[in-house]
Amino acid sequence: MNRQRLGLRTLTMLAWRNLWRHRRRTIITLTSISLGFGLSVFSISLGDGGHNNMIKNAIDFGEGHIAIQTTDYLQAPANYKFIADQNPIIERLQQLNLQGKIAPRIALQVLVSSANNSIGAALQSIDMEKDPRVEKLKTQLVDGRWLTNNEQRGVLIGEGMARKLKVKLGSKIVLLVGKKGGDSEAQLARVRGIFKTAMVELDSFLILSNLQFGQRYLSSEDQANPNAVTRLAIFLDEHDSLPYWHQEIKTALKNFNVAVLSWEEMMPELVQYILVDDIGNYIMLILILAVIVFGIINTVLMSVLERTREFGLLRAIGINRGHLLLLVFFESIWLSLFSVAGGWIIGGGIYWYFSTVGLDITGMIPEGTSFGGTFMDPIMYAELSMQRVTQITVIVFFTTLASGIYPAIKAARITPVQALRT
Numbered sequence: 313m314n315r316q317r318l319g320l321r322t323l324t325m326l327a328w329r330n331l332w333r334h335r336r337r338t339i340i341t342l343t344s345i346s347l348g349f350g351l352s353v354f355s356i357s358l359g360d361g362g363h364n365n366m367i368k369n370a371i372d373f374g375e376g377h378i379a380i381q382t383t384d385y386l387q388a389p390a391n392y393k394f395i396a397d398q399n400p401i402i403e404r405l406q407q408l409n410l411q412g413k414i415a416p417r418i419a420l421q422v423l424v425s426s427a428n429n430s431i432g433a434a435l436q437s438i439d440m441e442k443d444p445r446v447e448k449l450k451t452q453l454v455d456g457r458w459l460t461n462n463e464q465r466g467v468l469i470g471e472g473m474a475r476k477l478k479v480k481l482g483s484k485i486v487l488l489v490g491k492k493g494g495d496s497e498a499q500l501a502r503v504r505g506i507f508k509t510a511m512v513e514l515d516s517f518l519i520l521s522n523l524q525f526g527q528r529y530l531s532s533e534d535q536a537n538p539n540a541v542t543r544l545a546i547f548l549d550e551h552d553s554l555p556y557w558h559q560e561i562k563t564a565l566k567n568f569n570v571a572v573l574s575w576e577e578m579m580p581e582l583v584q585y586i587l588v589d590d591i592g593n594y595i596m597l598i599l600i601l602a603v604i605v606f607g608i609i610n611t612v613l614m615s616v617l618e619r620t621r622e623f624g625l626l627r628a629i630g631i632n633r634g635h636l637l638l639l640v641f642f643e644s645i646w647l648s649l650f651s652v653a654g655g656w657i658i659g660g661g662i663y664w665y666f667s668t669v670g671l672d673i674t675g676m677i678p679e680g681t682s683f684g685g686t687f688m689d690p691i692m693y694a695e696l697s698m699q700r701v702t703q704i705t706v707i708v709f710f711t712t713l714a715s716g717i718y719p720a721i722k723a724a725r726i727t728p729v730q731a732l733r734t
Contacts, residue, residue, distance in 0.1 A: 349655025437526025644716020
């Protein structure tokens with residue numbers, strides 16, 4: 313055992329010295345691999361930061377982490393599909409000690425008309441004081457004031473909609489809602505505020521009101537229960553707890569004839585966009601790894617070919633094939649270790665800068681930063697989870713290590729007679 317340990321130690325030291333025989337070539341190889349690694353870290357961390365920002369905005373401006381609605385609403389949205397009474401569901405959720413906020417909402421498809429124009433729109437009725445969307449949209453007001461829960465006819469519209477309808481603060485608009493059986497109902501509203509967000513679709517399509525206004529459309533459908541809503545949006549305190557609470561709520565409400573949907577199920581387009589973008593990042597990583605592989609093979613193989621006569625002498629004095637294979641393989645191990653270390657020094661420095669300062673992407677995407685029903689903030693910050701750090705490190709390390717297998721096998725196949733003739 314001691315001889316074996318001594319042999320491995322000797323081979324490791326020889327591999328270290330062999331690696332630095334051609335110092336310039338080794339440094340160039342390590343630098344190219346480290347730069348490629350650093351570029352991969354930058355690309356993936358910036359991608360993850362953008363994706364996480366889009367998800368956060370989709371949850372904050374959308375329907376939360378989890379949405380509770382009628383079973384067939386997602387497949388075929390209709391104004392007459394709503395939860396008749398929200399109270400029993402809320403009571404059941406409170407019994408679970410849910411770590412988050414419950415926001416009752418009414419979502420209706422409407423035809424909004426002014427004296428100048430008519431367009432299709434989405435009416436969202438929310439609690440104007442407690443809904444998590446309030447703190448996000450309240451800061452986006454560019455004109456007027458925020459609504460109260462006692463507002464009789466007031467609504468908020470986006471800047472794009474105000475432009476299309478040619479209305480301003482105080483203007484009257486009519487909201488027409490289609491109902492089951494072909495009937496319709498119209499309500500008069502007055503513009504109390506105008507908002508502007510980073511999403512053009514939101515600014516041109518969304519109308520906000522308090523719950524009382526939206527329930528007027530549902531009350532005629534169900535006179536017996538004024539607590540009707542189309543959806544309950546749940547905003548969790550911890551994003552990572554989504555799988556747990558999704559399953560818990562589905563189990564708790566299995567007898568309520570409602571669908572319990574996560575944000576991924578509510579926004580499949582966003583999930584597909586992130587998946588495609590992730591694939592693009594990994595394709596880039598594969599291309600960089602291909603360059604790394606050829607760089608390692610070139611460095612180690614050149615080293616092997618230059619030492620063919622030396623390897624022949626070693627074989628002649630009794631060094632077996634296994635020792636030669638290990639010797640060259642240890643050179644690859646040293647290269648792998650230094651490549652990963654250098655890559656994280658470069659990539660870590662780039663990551664630290666962009667995670668702190670961020671990258672302004674407004675000039676890069678002049679058409680806007682909205683994708684898949686959500687948007688990215690103008691300043692994008694790099695993000696890396698520990699899982700991603702481990703993933704990148706393992707992939708690069710073992711790719712670099714595997715690159716030394718062929719040169720090691722070639723060195724092990726050298727015979728003393730052939731080597732001494734070269």
